[in-house]
């Protein structure tokens with residue numbers, strides 16, 4: 049491309065230089081001709097044949113290298129001064145001059161030199177009394193053009209070399225991060241996602257691409273490790289009831305047992321299987337939720353749903369010596385999935401019952417003027433320490449002391465997912481030994497249907 053551009057540019061410069069110089073030579077010959085005509089010795093309307101061109105009046109022109117020739121109307125040379133006075137006479141231009149047309153022509157005297165000749169009629173009182181020819185060598189013009197050509201022949205390859213070299217260096221510099229990206233991408237596998245590009249210094253397209261790539265890797269790594277953690281936690285949780293069942297079975301099988309002992313063993317086994325069932329259900333729910341988000345949404349009467357749930361959980365609360373109160377506004381509607389919502393609220397109220405020794409649980413629901421429905425479930429239980437508060441929504445996270453109570457640490461993470469699927473938010477406030485309150489915010493559904 050560069051070669052083509054340089055050749056086109058060079059040709060343009062050469063041609064315009066040639067044309068410009070030629071025109072200026074022609075102009076100067078024309079001007080000198082008018083000077084020479086003024087110097088021609090004319091007497092009584094005729095050219096003085098013996099001394100048609102007085103030397104004194106043409107000295108200046110001769111000094112500039114012009115050759116001047118005076119011819120009679122029949123083409124004979126009357127007088128000529130200057131270096132090319134013997135130059136052959138071109139008859140066409142003489143004929144043109146006799147027809148009152150001034151003309152230029154170029155005559156080659158050898159391989160190296162050409163002469164530019166201007167032929168014009170000398171007119172006195174409307175009649176042609178002679179012909180004048182003024183000529184100049186084109187040697188300087190050719191010399192200048194040759195020098196220009198030489199300069200171009202040297203500078204064009206030089207420029208090409210410089211361009212190619214610097215282009216190569218620039219391209220290599222600009223593309224080297226891409227090379228790095230490729231190499232890093234090749235190093236990455238699902239086992240090791242820790243590789244990063246770390247091109248933080250450059251704020252150009254490549255730098256931004258590298259940053260995006262790095263943050264995508266971080267997200268992937270986080271996702272993968274969460275997934276791995278989940279699998280290992282899940283297997284761990286599954287192992288505990290299975291090991292317990294195995295122990296019960298092997299102890300019972302150890303020797304002959306009484307029917308009462310078999311019954312106790314069966315009861316223990318039943319307890320463990322129900323634990324296993326609950327855990328598998330939670331796991332299944334999470335696995336499904338991850339791959340298949342809730343799809344069927346409808347208008348849900350939240351007031352009814354919360355009232356019904358409180359009623360059905362009241363016996364459980366009372367059997368634990370707790371009061372369950374409700375303070376639920378009427379006609380609270382949201383756009384949602386009632387099965388998922390029931391699951392979320394059951395989890396929260398169930399937790400409140402599990403983690404409260406005495407006192408009360410209050411289910412409260414109201415809507416503010418901005419159409420935000422706030423549901424709070426508060427208890428007077430053991431509370432959650434600040435350091436655990438940020439983690440309780442993580443999968444399998446359980447506050448240590450609560451290991452004694454039943455549960456797998458999946459409940460709150462399921463609640464959070466359900467709330468998020470309903471475009472809501474969940475927060476928690478808690479004071480140790482005083483109680484905890486879970487707040488859920490949803491946007492109300494005002495539509496008639």
Ligand code: ADP
Nearest residue numbers: 399400403440446447450455456457458459460
């Ligand atoms: P779990 O199956 O252990 O109840 P969750 O995800 O429901 O799992 O809860 C996570 C942890 O948060 C629990 O182990 C418990 O320590 C704490 N927690 C949840 N709800 C309450 C509550 N109302 N009061 C005190 N602690 C709570």
